[in-house]
Amino acid sequence: DTEVTQTPKHLVMGMTNKKSLKCEQHMGHRAMYWYKQKAKKPPELMFVYSYEKLSINESVPSRFSPECPNSSLLNLHLHALQPEDSALYLCASSQEGPGRGYTFGSGTRLTVV
Amino acid sequence: EDQVTQSPEALRLQEGESSSLNCSYTVSGLRGLFWYRQDPGKGPEFLFTLYSAGEEKEKERLKATLTKKESFLHITAPKPEDSATYLCAVQAGGSRLTFGEGTQLTVNP
Numbered sequence: 001d002t003e004v005t006q007t008p009k010h011l012v013m014g015m016t017n018k019k020s021l022k023c024e025q026h027m028g029h030r031a032m033y034w035y036k037q038k039a040k041k042p043p044e045l046m047f048v049y050s051y052e053k054l055s056i057n058e059s060v061p062s063r064f065s066p067e068c069p070n071s072s073l074l075n076l077h078l079h080a081l082q083p084e085d086s087a088l089y090l091c092a093s094s095q096e097g098p099g100r101g102y103t104f105g106s107g108t109r110l111t112v113v
Numbered sequence: 114e115d116q117v118t119q120s121p122e123a124l125r126l127q128e129g130e131s132s133s134l135n136c137s138y139t140v141s142g143l144r145g146l147f148w149y150r151q152d153p154g155k156g157p158e159f160l161f162t163l164y165s166a167g168e169e170k171e172k173e174r175l176k177a178t179l180t181k182k183e184s185f186l187h188i189t190a191p192k193p194e195d196s197a198t199y200l201c202a203v204q205a206g207g208s209r210l211t212f213g214e215g216t217q218l219t220v221n222p
Contacts, residue, residue: 098144
């Protein structure tokens with residue numbers, strides 16, 4: 001298995017809703033990432049998990065809450081989002097350490113109404 | 114701070130018209146330079162990793178090269194299905210990737 005699987009593919013939520021994005025990989029990668037991508041812009045790093053521990057939080061607002069239940073799963077819990085949070089949310093994984101490329105999932109297209 | 118600049122922002126080619134995309138970088142201690150292809154609404158798809166100046170890698174119509182300051186992605190005789198955004202990213206210490214803004218390539222039949 002050489003894929004990163006993200007669900008759902010599309011999500012529309014209201015500003016008072018609570019929802020979660022899910023990401024799964026079975027490549028034995030020990031680093032997992034959440035990225036946010038706006039249209040015609042490069043991916044922006046949000047969070048990095050290394051060996052199931054949060055190692056980087058790029059000053060992301062608390063309405064985004066990551067969770068890594070085990071080495072294969074990564075969640076992003078969403079609460080009280082704003083319309084400007086609408087974007088493509090990408091999950092990626094890699095082997096730990098420098099010189100290791102990422103494998104990206106196909107993303108969740110999030111629309112906040 | 115690591116910086117990556119890609120040029121041009123957009124490129125239109127006729128089918129069969131070869132060209133190159135540029136990625137200039139400033140990084141302290143390059144551990145890897147990565148090229149990705151991204152189709153609209155999809156996640157980036159890995160193409161190449163380059164580790165040291167002088168290194169070259171090829172895949173079908175694509176060839177990536179690396180110098181101490183920049184990388185080139187050469188596209189030979191492109192086809193319409195090569196149309197996509199091509200992203201360059203660098204990695205220094207740790208596993209963080211720093212992306213450039215990308216080059217949007219359109220190949221017309």
